[in-house]
Amino acid sequence: DTEVTQTPKHLVMGMTNKKSLKCEQHMGHRAMYWYKQKAKKPPELMFVYSYEKLSINESVPSRFSPECPNSSLLNLHLHALQPEDSALYLCASSQAGGARAYEQYFGPGTRLTVT
Amino acid sequence: QQQVKQSPQSLIVQKGGISIINCAYENTAFDYFPWYQQFPGKGPALLIAIRPDVSEKKEGRFTISFNKSAKQFSLHIMDSQPGDSATYFCAANRGSNDYKLSFGAGTTVTVRA
Numbered sequence: 001d002t003e004v005t006q007t008p009k010h011l012v013m014g015m016t017n018k019k020s021l022k023c024e025q026h027m028g029h030r031a032m033y034w035y036k037q038k039a040k041k042p043p044e045l046m047f048v049y050s051y052e053k054l055s056i057n058e059s060v061p062s063r064f065s066p067e068c069p070n071s072s073l074l075n076l077h078l079h080a081l082q083p084e085d086s087a088l089y090l091c092a093s094s095q096a097g098g099a100r101a102y103e104q105y106f107g108p109g110t111r112l113t114v115t
Numbered sequence: 116q117q118q119v120k121q122s123p124q125s126l127i128v129q130k131g132g133i134s135i136i137n138c139a140y141e142n143t144a145f146d147y148f149p150w151y152q153q154f155p156g157k158g159p160a161l162l163i164a165i166r167p168d169v170s171e172k173k174e175g176r177f178t179i180s181f182n183k184s185a186k187q188f189s190l191h192i193m194d195s196q197p198g199d200s201a202t203y204f205c206a207a208n209r210g211s212n213d214y215k216l217s218f219g220a221g222t223t224v225t226v227r228a
Binding site: 004031033040041042043045048050055056090092094097098099101102103104105106107108109 | 146147149151156157158159160161164202204206208210211212213214215216218219220221223
């Protein structure tokens with residue numbers, strides 16, 4: 001199984017709402033990622049978890065809060081977002097450590113609209 | 116500051132033609148150079164990857180050429196098909212526990228039937 005699943009597919013939220021994005025993989029990967037992608041741009045790295053510990057935070061605003069409950073699941077908690085946060089949010093996974101981190105498996109993404 | 120420069124931004128090719136996308140980098144610490152393909156509404160998918168000690172790698176109709184001295188690499192799509200219409204991102208990675216991919220800006224390829 002080489003699939004990364006993400007829910008929901010689409011999300012519309014107001015600036016005062018709290019919502020969560022979910023990601024799951026069953027490839028035995030111990031590195032998991034959140035990316036943000038704007039239209040016609042490459043993905044921008046937000047967070048990396050390695051062995052369920054936060055390894056990289058790319059100076060993301062605190063209104064985005066990641067969580068890695070176990071080796072298969074990754075969540076992104078959203079609170080008090082701004083309209084400019086509207087984007088496609090991608091989850092990815094890869095092997096941890098060694099040289100295979102370039103081989104990342106991406107989910108289909110959650111299309112987020114902040115109104 | 117983009118560490119990997121990619122061109123062109125878009126290209127249109129006739130079915131059966133060759134699509135060529137070019138990328139250049141400066142950081143000699145990069146050790147892996149993957150290409151990702153993204154269809155509309157989908158996440159990127161790893162297409163093919165190369166290391167600097169290899170000058171060319173072919174997988175089906177997709178070929179990566181690598182010029183280490185010029186710090187350039189390119190993707191050739193031979194016999195382009197309408198199903199190849201997608202956005203292609205080159206990327207670079209340092210290997211050795213490096214979780215970051217430095218992506219190029221992307222090239223939208225349209226293959227006309």
